[in-house]
Every structure is written in C-alpha cells, then in structure tokens.
Amino acid sequence: MRLLSWIRKAAPPAPVGGGSAIAGVVREPFAGAWQAGMGVDSRHDLLAFSAVYACVDRIASDISKLGIRYVKQSGNIWQDASAPRFTGPLRRPNPYQNRIQFVKAWQVSKLLAGNAYILLVRDMLRNVAAMYVLDPARVIPLVAPSGAVFYQVAADPLRGLPEQVTIPASEIIHDRGICPWHPLIGVSPIVAAAAAGTMGNRIQQNSRKFFGNMSRPGGILSAPGKISDETANRLKTHWETNYGGENAGRLAVVGDGLKYETVMMTATDAQLVEQLRWAVEDVARCYHVPLYKIGADPTGSKTAANIGALEQSYYTDCLQAPIEELELCLDDGFEVPDGQGFDVDVRGLLRMDPAARYDAHSKAVGGGWMAPNEARAAENMPPVPGGDTPYLQQQNYSLDALAKRDKNPAPSSATLTSTSESKEPANGN
Structure with a gap:
C-alpha cells in the first residue's frame, strides 16, 4: 500500500475533531478537575468496571454470534443468493480472525471508542480480499478543501501498514456512534457513562482497601x-x-x-450498595442494555412467561440499530448492486423455546401460508417429498364463493324431499 501521489500535489487535508475524540479519551467534567483529583477515569480504566465490561461484551457477543447472509430481492421477498466474491471475505476476513472475532472487534471498537474503522484490501478486480479492524487511536479523519474525505492511518504492521499512509474513504468502512459535533467523529456511550463508571471504580477500590484492612476503618x-x-x-x-x-x-x-x-463512614451510612447499584443501572442505561442481561436485575423480571417479550424488547431497543448499520456498512464497502445485500440473521437471537416454536410452526403450516419443508428447515431438519407446497383444509372457502352461495335462497324441507325422490331409481320395467 502506498501514499497516493496526487494527494501531495493538492492542498493537504485538514484533520477534523479533537485529539480526545479520536483517541477515545473522556474529557474532564470541568476545567481543572484533573488537577484537583476530580477527573473521570480513562476509557481503559472504565472498562475495568464490571458493568461497562458486561454491557460491551454482551452487545458485541450477541451481534457477532449471528450469521450474515447474502440475499437477493425476488419480487417482494428476499431470498438467499450465492455470491462468493461477497461472502468469501466474511468467512475469513484476515489471517488472524474468523468472522465472529472480526465482527466482535468491530463492535467493541465502536462501543468503546465511538468509531470503528475497517480497512478494505482489494484485488486487481476491486473485489474485497481482506478486511482489518483498525485501532481507532491510530486513525485521523481528514477533509480536503474539495470536501473529499480521507483517513490518515499510523503504521500498524499487524494490519499490513508498515508506514503511515493516507487512505481515501472508499477503502475504509467507517461505522460510528452518534455524531453530536462532527459527522465524521462518533461518540461512544462510555462518554455518558464516564461519571457512573468512575464512581463504581472508586467504590470498588474503597471496598478493596477496607477489606484489605481486615474490615476495620x-x-x-x-x-x-x-x-x-x-x-x-x-x-x-x-x-x-x-x-x-x-x-x-x-x-x-x-x-x-x-x-x-x-x-471512616460505614458502608451503611454511605449507602455503598445503593450507590453501586445506581452506577450499574446508569451504565446499562447508557448502553440500552436491560439489567437482566448483565446479571444485575434485583427484581427478577425475567421469567419463562415473558422471556419472549423481553428478548424482543432487547433487540428493538439495543441491537436493531447497530445491526442495521452493520448491514449498510457492508453493502457500501463491498459496492453491492441494487436489489442485493447483506442480511444479519436475527432468528438465532429471537429463538423461542421448543414448545412455542413447534406451536407457531403448526399454526403457520395449518394456516396454509408456510410449507411443511419451510418449517422443517427452520428446525434444521431435511425436507420430505411433497413438503414444498402449502396445504389447506378443504372446508375453507373464499369470501367471494360464500357470497355467491348466499345469493340463492336456502332450500326448504319440501324441496329437499322432492329432490331426493326424483333421484331414486324407477322400479319395475
């Protein structure tokens, strides 16, 4: 990879945002707070707080475990399609990561730094051959006077960059969080959770010192x-x-x-448990993760009766947006044609218990809108002969047919008797 020669001839692109936004450093709450010992912890220190680690790991793990399909639009539906030049790089994005590790690193970078930079390595036909998740601390977005976007990437031998290079935006997938100050600088939820995470770390450190002193203040x-x-x-x-x-x-x-x-104030007087619980709840709120997902729900809201509704709420409130962004980023980076694209299979996330699944399949097949083999495929079972056609019981009639039937007067008992007599065979001759 080389530095594009025409970049040197034009006016140099200017970096956007501040260094703290790029390096992922959480700003101090007010001027002079750090000197007074009142600053918040760094991103790496905040990850030591169990609630922050649990939220980041939960979101990244749940998204990375889902399969990614390549689909093509056929009429009004999307069907699986074979496209090795698109699906091949996802099976093994680079020499040291498989698909799950790659997607998880992508999401962790976005959740902790607010920005995920994916370097696309293309072959001579401009097909993507490999993908690398770059260290966000080594990347600086640049904007040229013409408005073109570039990315200055520091040397990183692991990603195949022996020296600092400037890369056009077409070769970088830039997935980012909310952008309150600049459209190229994403902000991580950890910025909003910095105070709660710092307080949680302080509580744990204080408890460690207290119990290290034989619980004597x-x-x-x-x-x-x-x-x-x-x-x-x-x-x-x-x-x-x-x-x-x-x-x-x-x-x-x-x-x-x-x-x-x-x-020393006792733990009861300081409401240590309540303060620590609030810190955990505030971190979970910033990441939109329900408490039961990180083992911090004191009310026991998760039950067998409502687990389906809770999982649906978790997907809608927390995972749907990053999953949709992942799909769009892959479509743009791979330059996918219209009517085709990547689709994250969320069925593994919203999978019901066996009894509920079987009941839903029975109703779908019995209702005539799902073929038996489609239900068997959903349960990873082989197809059976004759199972590719939806079936419906014969007593079901269309409303139009019933309306035509009702236009004729209902037959009387006398009419039915005369009709049956006329159908009896003649005796004798």
Missing part, C-alpha cells in the same frame, strides 16, 4: 492532655507498624487515657 488516637509532636509521631508510627495493614486485629494495650476512635 481508619481512626485517630486521642489523649486527654496535651502531647508533644515527637510523642504524637512516635505513637502514630508504633500504631501503624503494629496494628495496621496485615497486623490489623491484633490486641493493643494503651494507657494514660489514650482512646482509639474510628473516623
């Missing part, structure tokens, strides 16, 4: 009278050495009216 030694600084320092050093850290809980003997008083 800090305190002060007080004397009834005045003591010199030398005596105070000697008592402090002696107390910390003999009764702090790993020695916490040992028996202490004091005299001269010395008293030990705790000064």
Whole structure:
C-alpha cells in the first residue's frame, strides 16, 4: 500500500475533531478537575468496571454470534443468493480472525471508542480480499478543501501498514456512534457513562482497601492532655507498624487515657450498595442494555412467561440499530448492486423455546401460508417429498364463493324431499 501521489500535489487535508475524540479519551467534567483529583477515569480504566465490561461484551457477543447472509430481492421477498466474491471475505476476513472475532472487534471498537474503522484490501478486480479492524487511536479523519474525505492511518504492521499512509474513504468502512459535533467523529456511550463508571471504580477500590484492612476503618488516637509532636509521631508510627495493614486485629494495650476512635463512614451510612447499584443501572442505561442481561436485575423480571417479550424488547431497543448499520456498512464497502445485500440473521437471537416454536410452526403450516419443508428447515431438519407446497383444509372457502352461495335462497324441507325422490331409481320395467 502506498501514499497516493496526487494527494501531495493538492492542498493537504485538514484533520477534523479533537485529539480526545479520536483517541477515545473522556474529557474532564470541568476545567481543572484533573488537577484537583476530580477527573473521570480513562476509557481503559472504565472498562475495568464490571458493568461497562458486561454491557460491551454482551452487545458485541450477541451481534457477532449471528450469521450474515447474502440475499437477493425476488419480487417482494428476499431470498438467499450465492455470491462468493461477497461472502468469501466474511468467512475469513484476515489471517488472524474468523468472522465472529472480526465482527466482535468491530463492535467493541465502536462501543468503546465511538468509531470503528475497517480497512478494505482489494484485488486487481476491486473485489474485497481482506478486511482489518483498525485501532481507532491510530486513525485521523481528514477533509480536503474539495470536501473529499480521507483517513490518515499510523503504521500498524499487524494490519499490513508498515508506514503511515493516507487512505481515501472508499477503502475504509467507517461505522460510528452518534455524531453530536462532527459527522465524521462518533461518540461512544462510555462518554455518558464516564461519571457512573468512575464512581463504581472508586467504590470498588474503597471496598478493596477496607477489606484489605481486615474490615476495620481508619481512626485517630486521642489523649486527654496535651502531647508533644515527637510523642504524637512516635505513637502514630508504633500504631501503624503494629496494628495496621496485615497486623490489623491484633490486641493493643494503651494507657494514660489514650482512646482509639474510628473516623471512616460505614458502608451503611454511605449507602455503598445503593450507590453501586445506581452506577450499574446508569451504565446499562447508557448502553440500552436491560439489567437482566448483565446479571444485575434485583427484581427478577425475567421469567419463562415473558422471556419472549423481553428478548424482543432487547433487540428493538439495543441491537436493531447497530445491526442495521452493520448491514449498510457492508453493502457500501463491498459496492453491492441494487436489489442485493447483506442480511444479519436475527432468528438465532429471537429463538423461542421448543414448545412455542413447534406451536407457531403448526399454526403457520395449518394456516396454509408456510410449507411443511419451510418449517422443517427452520428446525434444521431435511425436507420430505411433497413438503414444498402449502396445504389447506378443504372446508375453507373464499369470501367471494360464500357470497355467491348466499345469493340463492336456502332450500326448504319440501324441496329437499322432492329432490331426493326424483333421484331414486324407477322400479319395475
């Protein structure tokens, strides 16, 4: 890959956005917060908070586990189609990732950095031969005076880039989150969850220190009278050495009216559990992930009776938008013709329990709008002879036929008797 020579001749493209937006650094809540020790954690530190990790892993895993089909429009329906030049790169996007790993890395980059940059490597016929998920910290979007978009990518040998290059937008799939400040700079949900994630990390660190001290809070030694600084320092050093850290809980003997008083707020007074629960809920809210999906639902809302409705709500509120964006990005990157495209198979996500599936298949086949072999294929069963045609029971009539029947008067009993007599065979001759 080489730097396009004509880029050097024109005016150099200008970078867009700020460095923090590209590198994924969460800005401080107000000027001077970092110097005062009140800044929020970085993106990498926020990932250490279990709720952030659980939300990112859940969304990325649920999307990456779904199969991706290539479909073609036939009339009013979309049917599976064979197109090796489109489906081949998805089976093995690059030498070190399979499809699931590739899609998961794509979604993780978008969820944590707000931007996912996919480098397309094409052959001589301009067919996509390989795809690489670029490190968002190494990519800077550029805009030329003409309005053309380019991407400056730093050297990355793993992705086949031995030196810094500038790549046109046609060779990069740029999937991004919401863009409140610039259409080329996406913002991750982690920006909105930064305060809650930082608070959750602080709570966990405080608990770690507390339990590391044998669950005994800090305190002060007080004397009834005045003591010199030398005596105070000697008592402090002696107390910390003999009764702090790993020695916490040992028996202490004091005299001269010395008293030990705790000064740390208890977990109950600080509402530690409630604060930690709120932090988890706020992170889940930013990622649109229901609490039961990350094991943090205290009400037990997930039951066997409502699991179908909950999964449908999870798909609609959380996964549908990124799945649709994934499909459109692949269509644009592969330059798919009209009437064709990639389709993420969400049936694996919305799969019902066996009893409900069988009941739905029975109603669909019995209703005449689904063939038996279609129901068998949905359950990964081979087709059977004669099962490609929908069936319907004979007693079903069209409304038009029933209307024509009702135009004639209903036959009376006398008419029925005379009709039956006329149909009896003649006796004798």
